[in-house]
Amino acid sequence: MNSSQQNPSNSPIEAVDVIEQVAGTHKGYRRAHAKGIGLNAIFTPNNNAKPFTQASFLQGEAQNVIVRFSHSSPIPGTSEKLIPIKGMAVQFPMASGNPISLVMANVPVFPTKTPEAFVRLIQAVGGKNLSLKEKLATLSKDTEFKTIPPLLKQLKTPASFATTQYWALHAYILDTSSGERQAVRFSFVPVAKEDKLPFTTKDMELELLERMVDSPVSFRLLMTLAAPEDPIDDPSKSWPEDRMVIDIGNLVLTEKRVDLAENHLFDPTNEALGFSCSDDPVLHYRSKVYAESYHRRSSEI
Numbered sequence: 001m002n003s004s005q006q007n008p009s010n011s012p013i014e015a016v017d018v019i020e021q022v023a024g025t026h027k028g029y030r031r032a033h034a035k036g037i038g039l040n041a042i043f044t045p046n047n048n049a050k051p052f053t054q055a056s057f058l059q060g061e062a063q064n065v066i067v068r069f070s071h072s073s074p075i076p077g078t079s080e081k082l083i084p085i086k087g088m089a090v091q092f093p094m095a096s097g098n099p100i101s102l103v104m105a106n107v108p109v110f111p112t113k114t115p116e117a118f119v120r121l122i123q124a125v126g127g128k129n130l131s132l133k134e135k136l137a138t139l140s141k142d143t144e145f146k147t148i149p150p151l152l153k154q155l156k157t158p159a160s161f162a163t164t165q166y167w168a169l170h171a172y173i174l175d176t177s178s179g180e181r182q183a184v185r186f187s188f189v190p191v192a193k194e195d196k197l198p199f200t201t202k203d204m205e206l207e208l209l210e211r212m213v214d215s216p217v218s219f220r221l222l223m224t225l226a227a228p229e230d231p232i233d234d235p236s237k238s239w240p241e242d243r244m245v246i247d248i249g250n251l252v253l254t255e256k257r258v259d260l261a262e263n264h265l266f267d268p269t270n271e272a273l274g275f276s277c278s279d280d281p282v283l284h285y286r287s288k289v290y291a292e293s294y295h296r297r298s299s300e301i
Contacts, residue, residue, distance in 0.1 A: 010119045012288035023074035027300040031293040036070030037205040038261025049248040053174035054274030057092040066091040068261045069161040084157040088166040089266040101266040104166035110235035115285035171232035171278040183226035188219040218252040232278045
């Protein structure tokens, strides 16, 4: 990890402070993705990942995992339709060591390359004294926000958590017992492609539970292999579409968790044998911001 990843100019404490300044403080809630639902699920690897990694959670037998779907707003009461970005976090418990978490969103890339730019983005978009025109002007002037206009054009609020694709955004490094290394990105692709039931609610959490009663809700875990020239430290850049994609397992939702997974910290930087983080500065920064958010909301309960 280089020095810019270890010491970004905005500390995690400052980042969470900025979120609270923009959105207010909502005691007991996560500082981002405040509203959501936690479920139990079963992940069954198919061992297609075995040639690339020693990581136990990507091979072997079926395992119980924790899943949280969420809305991206830091304000719990925000209308779901106003915030099109949704999240999906999957936590794989490990027999030894910390659990592995894939923290994903329904967009293929992160809006910024650096932590500093992300803090500026929160300030620009959340500025209460700025008009929409002024906010857009701020975004257009910052060269690190160039990925945002294309994202906004293709984004629309999904009808269901169950029919949405989610990307882990950051690159990870897999390695084998013989020392072979491969950079990858993960995504969860829904098995259900469209709505087929006359759901009685527009609330996405309730719709998901209603759907689960009717039939299993499942996702395929896909792994995209990087070529040597692909950037693995810049989450704002996509990899070419012709990269090899491997289906490595199936995730099936089973039941709503009583605790809604609210007492769980989904740290995207936990590592295990055969699975490690890339030198992506945003990935490492997110971990520290999540930890600060967890510390604050835990002290409020």
